[in-house]
Amino acid sequence: MLAFIGGTGLTRIEGLTLRKQHAITTRFGEASAPVAEGELNGAPVLFLARHGDPHVRLPHQVNYRANMLALKEAGATEIVAVNAVGGISVDTGALVLPEQIIDYTWGRDGTFFDDPDEPLVHVDFSWPFDAALRERLKGALAAAGAPWVDGGCYAATQGPRLETAAEIRRLEQDGNTIVGMTGMPEAVLARELQLPYAMLSLVVNPAAGKADREITMAEIEAVLHGGMARVRAVLAALAAHHPRP
Known part of the structure; x- marks a missing residue:
């Protein structure tokens, strides 16, 4: 079953028949919220609010292992994760389908394979986002008429604070094009569970030092308001063309 993870600005999906x-x-505790099961455009889907509903968990407080296991136990067979991000070399308001990720987080529980009594498994993570699911997302973006950016690299930072201008320069030198706080360990946990996973990112602000003004929550919320409507249209288009069981 197709599953969506909603981030900041997407605690519910309009049009979802619950x-x-x-x-x-x-075994790792409770997920951020109950997993909602319903139909979107006639397709069975699952939805989980990453930060809870309402938004109560900061990025480093999310129980990513519980979230991913809860989705799998509820019947998820593939996952599209929605993220609000800062733009390093991508304009505000753009939708992005990143193809790579670099992890700058620390102290997060990033694997299911840390039980000393269980076998250690090293998963291949060369290409963190599922190619087939990304292709279907491209079709959904085209069907929704939403402008988008194909490719790029997502920098996963610790948060909850935004980055310094110097940190953004470093991230850009590393090859990152967008920056967020929730992509890891979520993406690698999906890989460990053998769940195809792709990311749909909405750029809600220029990254630090990329504009001659302070980044404000008012600015971010204004972009979220309009941008998440486009995100919902893309998810609805994806569901409409999702293979039926």
């Missing part, structure tokens, strides 16, 4: 909610407690 059938049931799965309140799942995993």
Whole structure:
């Protein structure tokens, strides 16, 4: 079943006909919110609010392992994750399908394979986002008529503060094009669970030092308001063309 993870600005999906909610407690604790199961454009889908509903968990406080296990236990077979990000070399308001990720986070539980009594597994993570799912997302973006950027690299930073201008210069030198706080360990946990995973990112502000003004929450919220409407249209288009079981 196709699953969506909503980030900042997307705690619900309009048009989702709710059938049931799965309140799942995993061996790593509770997910951020119950997993909503329903239909979107006639397709069965799952939805999980990454930060809770309402938004209560900061990026480093999200129980990513519980979230991913809860989605799998609820029946997810592939995941599209929505992220609000800063633009390093991408304009504000753009939708981005990144193809790479660099992890700058620390102290997060980033694997399911840390039990000393269980076998250690090293997963290949050369290409963190599923190619087939990205191609279907491209079709959904075209169907929704939403302008978008294909490719680029997502820098996963710790948060919750925004970055310094010097940090953004460093990230840009590393090859990053957008910056967010939730892409890791979410993406690698999906890989460990063998769940195809792709990211749809909305650029809500210029990264630090990329504009001659202070970044304000008012500016970010204004972009979120309009941008998430386009995100929902893309998700609806993806669901409409999702293979039926």
